[in-house]
Amino acid sequence: MAIQRKAIALLSGGLDSLLAVRVIQEQGILVEGVNFFTGFCVEGHTHAIRKKDQEKQKRNNALWAAEQLGIKLHIEDISEEYKDIVLNPQHGYGANLNPCLDCKIFMVGKANAMLNKARQMAEEKGFDFIITGEVIGQRPKSQRKDTMPLIARESGADDRLVRPLCAKLLPPTLPEREGWLDREKLYGFNGRNRKPQMALAKQFGFVDWAQPAGGCCFLTDENYSRKLADLWQSQGRKDYELDDIMLLKVGRHIRPAPHYKLIVSREEGENHFLSGYKKQFNSVNFVSHGGPLTLVDGAPTEDDMLLAARIAARFSKGRDAETVKVELLGKNGVGRIVDVVPMPTDDIPQAWYI
Amino acid sequence: MSEQQTLDTRGLLCPMPVIKTQNAIRKLAVGDILTVLATDPGVLHDIPAWCRINGHKVLDHSQEGRDIRIRIEVCED
Ligand code: SF4
Numbered sequence: 227m228a229i230q231r232k233a234i235a236l237l238s239g240g241l242d243s244l245l246a247v248r249v250i251q252e253q254g255i256l257v258e259g260v261n262f263f264t265g266f267c268v269e270g271h272t273h274a275i276r277k278k279d280q281e282k283q284k285r286n287n288a289l290w291a292a293e294q295l296g297i298k299l300h301i302e303d304i305s306e307e308y309k310d311i312v313l314n315p316q317h318g319y320g321a322n323l324n325p326c327l328d329c330k331i332f333m334v335g336k337a338n339a340m341l342n343k344a345r346q347m348a349e350e351k352g353f354d355f356i357i358t359g360e361v362i363g364q365r366p367k368s369q370r371k372d373t374m375p376l377i378a379r380e381s382g383a384d385d386r387l388v389r390p391l392c393a394k395l396l397p398p399t400l401p402e403r404e405g406w407l408d409r410e411k412l413y414g415f416n417g418r419n420r421k422p423q424m425a426l427a428k429q430f431g432f433v434d435w436a437q438p439a440g441g442c443c444f445l446t447d448e449n450y451s452r453k454l455a456d457l458w459q460s461q462g463r464k465d466y467e468l469d470d471i472m473l474l475k476v477g478r479h480i481r482p483a484p485h486y487k488l489i490v491s492r493e494e495g496e497n498h499f500l501s502g503y504k505k506q507f508n509s510v511n512f513v514s515h516g517g518p519l520t521l522v523d524g525a526p527t528e529d530d531m532l533l534a535a536r537i538a539a540r541f542s543k544g545r546d547a548e549t550v551k552v553e554l555l556g557k558n559g560v561g562r563i564v565d566v567v568p569m570p571t572d573d574i575p576q577a578w579y580i
Numbered sequence: 581m582s583e584q585q586t587l588d589t590r591g592l593l594c595p596m597p598v599i600k601t602q603n604a605i606r607k608l609a610v611g612d613i614l615t616v617l618a619t620d621p622g623v624l625h626d627i628p629a630w631c632r633i634n635g636h637k638v639l640d641h642s643q644e645g646r647d648i649r650i651r652i653e654v655c656e657d
Contacts, residue, residue: 263595286595286622289629299633303599472593498646502591 231406232256233388234337234353237299239287239436241423242359242391247295248430249390250357253407257357258298260340261288262333265305265471266312266443287436294432304336305468312445313464322451324443326368327377334358334381341386355386355401362392363417371395391415391423444475453479456580460484460524469506473523476500479580480537486524487580488534490541507557510538514551517542532566539568582611590647594622598630605636605654612654613639619646627652 235247237259247257292299311332315325337356344352362371374396378387385400388407393399394414401407415422427435444450453474458464460481473489476496481487488510491497497519500509508531510520520538522531535552544550545568555561587604589597597618604614616627627650628638639651 261595263599267595286598286626286629289598289626289633292633293629297633299630301595301599301602301630303596 230256231354231401232258232352233355233357233401234340235259235297235357236333236337236359237261237288237291237297238359238442239289239291240359240442241420241427241432241435241437242361242364244291244294244359244432244435245423245426245430246357246359246390247291247297248432249412249426250388250407251295251297253411255406257295258300258353259288259292259295260300260302260337262308262336263301263303263305264308264329264443265468266445268443291435300340302336304332308332309466312466320365320367320446322446322448323454324445324451326365327373330358330360330368330373330377331380334377334383334387338381338383338386341383354406355388355399356383357388357390359391360389361415361417361423362395388412444471450474453580456481456487460487469503473500473503473521477518477521478541480574480578481580482533482537482578483530486522486526486530486534488537489521489523490538491518491520504555505557505559509555510535511553511555511561512538512542512544512550513553513563515542515544515547517544517550517552532564533569535564535566536569537574539566540571540574542568544568582613583608584613584615586615586617588617589623590617590619592618593620594626597623598626601627601652602630602634605634605652608654610654610656614652614654616650616652618648618650621648623648623650 233250233255235243235257237243251257289299311325311328315328317327320326334356341353341356360369362369362374378384388399388401389396391413392415393412395416398409402409457466457470476499477492478490479487480490489500491500500519500521503521507521507523508526509522518538518541520534522534526534531554535554539545539550542550549565549567551563551565553561553563587600589600597616597620601616608614631638631652635657636655637653639653641650
């Protein structure tokens with residue numbers, strides 16, 4: 227009996243990776259998926275936080291895709307190691323702070339490590355090759371004809387990396403040469419036109435899939451990237467903690483001075499999420515009127531906290547009141563109650579909004 | 581005897597509760613029961629989906645306010 231060949235697929239949950247897996251399954255290969263959590267993933271987070279979104283369907287796209295495909299899925303937390311990719315991408319950033327090329331090399335490299343580890347241990351659970359849903363020309367920076375061999379080489383996967391959707395435009399890989407895969411049944415998709423993918427989806431009977439706007443993560447988002455750049459600038463160095471990048475997804479960010487910024491909750495769900503951070507940040511809590519929980523990040527002085535309270539009061543139910551009573555709570559848990567005059571909207575310079 | 585374990589993922593957002601569940605189950609044996617505590621309602625969808633894909637069994641789940649509790653039986657991989 228022929229040996230059952232196995233592949234590990236980078237599964238984002240988008241249409242391309244869904245199709246890539248199915249194309250390989252059609253050739254009798256056993257496929258398992260791997261999905262990486264970088265901290266910047268769009269998955270669920272804002273949905274889970276924002277109340278108005280909570281009724282929307284919340285699903286993890288990669289899990290959902292795996293279930294459609296009937297494959298196992300490994301979800302790996304790479305958020306710590308991933309920092310180096312975001313902070314020092316060898317191949318630079320895309321349109322925003324998205325280091326797509328380095329990211330792909332890193333992820334394929336991780337999959338390759340999983341493959342090698344299993345092979346060294348001569349486990350029957352091992353994988354023979356890696357598949358991705360990459361398509362030549364789909365993304366201007368990371369998915370080009372010349373980046374394909376680069377990713378294969380720098381990830382260490384070399385000719386064990388198969389792109390089923392554009393394999394025909396690339397040199398034959400090991401699985402093709404060994405006859406595990408029939409090259410004729412792979413595809414030659416090229417460019418930004420999605421019609422061939424749509425047709426293939428129809429052929430396979432897929433009717434529903436995730437459609438991420440710019441890309442698979444927040445780093446492709448202009449507003450998000452601006453907040454991240456602001457964080458680096460105010461710290462005076464490029465670095466971040468997981469909490470920092472989570473908080474960039476939440477609330478209004480207002481920076482009156484380089485040494486502190488406000489994170490003003492926009493609604494109940496965010497209020498609840500931010501309240502989990504009260505032990506790590508100074509905060510403004512409303513007493514006399516309803517108002518948004520506001521975290522103050524950085525090293526604010528007492529005067530800064532008063533200004534922060536005045537700004538936050540602008541977004542409270544007491545915005546037109548003469549004064550508003552708030553509790554300024556330190557991260558040490560010590561609070562003081564003060565009356566502040568809400569700041570007139572026009573007095574908050576537009577430049578403070580990040 | 582099978583083991584009973586509790587995993588507290590309260591305050592974490594998806595997919596972290598799923599990743600922690602996966603990593604906890606990797607260390608458990610068939611027949612063990614894992615109780616996952618969580619606050620992100622996404623887990624009500626994601627953990628059962630993860631279990632279906634990987635062949636484990638959700639015994640039951642309950643919700644009290646924001647607190648969610650899911651019990652999983654570890655099955656043959
Ligand atoms: S969009 Fe984000 S996750 Fe996707 S390749 Fe680019 S950096 Fe990586």
